[in-house]
Amino acid sequence: MLALGVIVFVGLFPFLFMLVTSFKTNQQYYESWWLPALPLHLENYSRAWAQIQPYFVTSVTVAAAAIVGTVVLCSVSAFVFARYRFFGRNVLFGLIAALLMVPGISSLIPMFVLMRDLGLLNTRAVLVIPHIVGGSVLGTLLMKTFVEQLPQELFDAARVDGAGGPRMFVSIMLPLSMPVLGTIALVTVIGVWNDFFWPLLTVTENHLRTISAGLQFFQTQNATEYGPLFAGYAIASIPLLVLFVFLSKYFLAGLQGGLPGVGGTK
DSSP states (O other): OHHHHHHHHHHHHHHHHHHHHTTOOHHHHHHOSSSOOSSOOTHHHHHHHHHHHHHHHHHHHHHHHHHHHHHHHHHHHHHHHHHOOOTTHHHHHHHHHHGGGSOGGGGHHHHHHHHHHTTOTTSSHHHHHHHHHHHHHHHHHHHHHHHHTSOHHHHHHHHHTTOOHHHHIIIIIHHHTHHHHHHHHHHHHHHHHHOOHHHHHHOOSGGGOOHHHHHHHHHHHTTTOHHHHHHHHHHHHHHHHHHHHHHHHHHHHHHHTSOTTTOOOO
16 A cells, blocks of 8 residues: 555656646745745736637647547448458458557658648648547547447347448447547547647647647746746646546446446447
């Protein structure tokens, strides 16, 4: 228990340090850099929000578009791979699985050149497309494995009732796949929120920067203003915490391969 407590404390200490520092002035920070200090300066959060608001809005927009694109693409692909038989099916799926072994950094320059030639630099599309493409690879693998575990009798009964492929996809597969879809959505948001180098490379317009890249410029502008700086970090972490609270049951159920509150789907 003691070892677990130490691990938890070490893991949470940077977040506690961030929260404590976000309420301080520079003088309080230098006097006691790791202990709370009174009075609390709540105005640090209003100052931080005034500067990071455009970055925050951009990140939310990019994350929402990436979630929709990834979920649509990987769910359709997984449904086709899991429930249809066609020539080259295994080879094509093997190629998709092989993409997991390709380091993301190796495609950085080709992706940048492609986005430049398409005229997508300094647009939100250049921030969304890589996350849809990258997230769909892992999402397709997870979704295919999950859909293959669904009872075939459900789809056979739907065919007897006259349901076609689209109807089975919408009425059977999607409702039963909510745990995996929640997992994919959460992973996609984390990827968008933590992505730093790609937005820094492809976007120069200030209002198009995401929260991770924007905070870097915020840090440069406020190199000695530790309170607003750490308040900006705290604000940037709120969406991920809220999203995990709402999607945690789907995330855990997706990892376990079952439906929340039901158990399993086998």
